[in-house]
Amino acid sequence: MLQRKLYPEFSWSLSRHKTLMDCSRKYGFHYYFSHSGWFNDSPDLAKQTYRLKKITNLPILFGEVLHSIIEKVIKDYQQSAFIPAEEELVSFIRKSLNTAFIDSTRHQEEWTQRPKYYKMLHEIYYYGELEEADIKEMEDRLAVCVKNFLASKSFTDITSKKEMQFVQSEEFRTLTLFGVKVFVVIDFLYKDLKEDKWIIVDWKTGKETMEDRNQLALYALYLKEKYKVPLEKIEIRNEYLLTGNCQQYYLKEIDLQHVLQRMEMSLTEMGKYVLDEDTNEPIDLEFFSKTEYTKKCLKCNYKELCEEGC
Template structure:
């Protein structure tokens, strides 16, 4: 049952943490100004922030759609349903990308009215549309990611291992840290019964990043806390679908403690931007500093921060 709230609940996630570090003003738009923006009676600044929050560029949308079809394939297998071919999965992703293009152009007004149900591409909203080079790059990336998924270590394990226990697949999970709800999205978690190890899989459609290992540490923290799984029994695996590389880690208790400390520090700094921590009422917008960087041009909220031709979001 929906309950109206003037301010959103406070929570923490790795994506929220990264947004906070990137730009405090973007953080304000994303997590506070957009709240209640779906309501007809909300002020226009809330509605516009909510619309902008739902914009996606082609790489992000492509990554989301690839995750969706992979999750569908895995659930089909686990539920004893027929598996889809590589071409069928690619066709599903392509169809959804085409729908997003139509939403962004022909049905733009539908997105404006219901931005959660319809898509808007960043390249179209802020630019001149999709270039032939961008379309070609997306097609190549889709083909490579789908091909590498079918040959990935995780998918081959699933198809060949008789004894395995699946814990999660592409679902939001929540656990509490010092009274704060922490959200994690686990792509796939299963137990290799023969080796008595829990495998945490994160599908990556982009390039390798130094943050990838840190993100996996939060997943290990969740499993150790909520499911009482010893850290030494957790294997963390990044499946880089663009390159076909599979990277595994086993973290030490020290690294898990470090993830916990990073989370605590992040929450502490976020709370400093609240006028009323109990209600999660933020300070005035002007107190959320704008941080100018190279990322400004790709920011969803840059129209809110535009000053002349300089974007400071």
């Protein structure tokens, strides 16, 4: 039986930081006011906010499904050395996307009652349909990303070299920094025994951004702290599946210091929205201000609440 807590546990993650930087009202809905919304006797606002929190959109869903199939392919290869055909992977991903479309259009009532067990696409919930251009873009991405994954440097490494040791993929890991639990989700981690180095891999399904390298620096910090791996033996790698490009880096201590400084500033900012640090009770919703960049609101899950005056 789930034990109900009055307020959510405080933790830090890159996604939490990005949400706050995006819009503090969105941050409040996502990390505080949706809490306990899965209980039938929760206040209506908590249930509505939790339901909206579970909405996804086509690009995000595509990335989640692709990451899931990549994880499965790698784990299956570890056990059987079998690599499925490209067409099989494309078909599986397409089927998952179609299931989400069916959930969103034919099972809206079921999703309303049990949002954890059904998918709801933002495009359909708010605008009633998927644009043909968006569907075509996902179709094009699907074929390209699967092909580039199978041909990627990281996947080629683990299927063509014997001196590889698998460590983990797509698993939640935590470490404690500044007295706060920090969540880290590494897409794939393995060790090259011959080169005596650890490789952290992040599969990217979108365009390259300046933030990508910083994200991997946090993962390197986790590896250094948890496994006591010297920094010079850690290679971080972004695999851009949309282009087939692979960016590889080695970090210095100054890079990790920048990550820690940024996190410390982020925690200070998050602290402004907490009334009681011991319980993580938030300040009133009205003090979580809305973003000034209203174009962001068009793609926000909580658009409905703001339009209702929440």
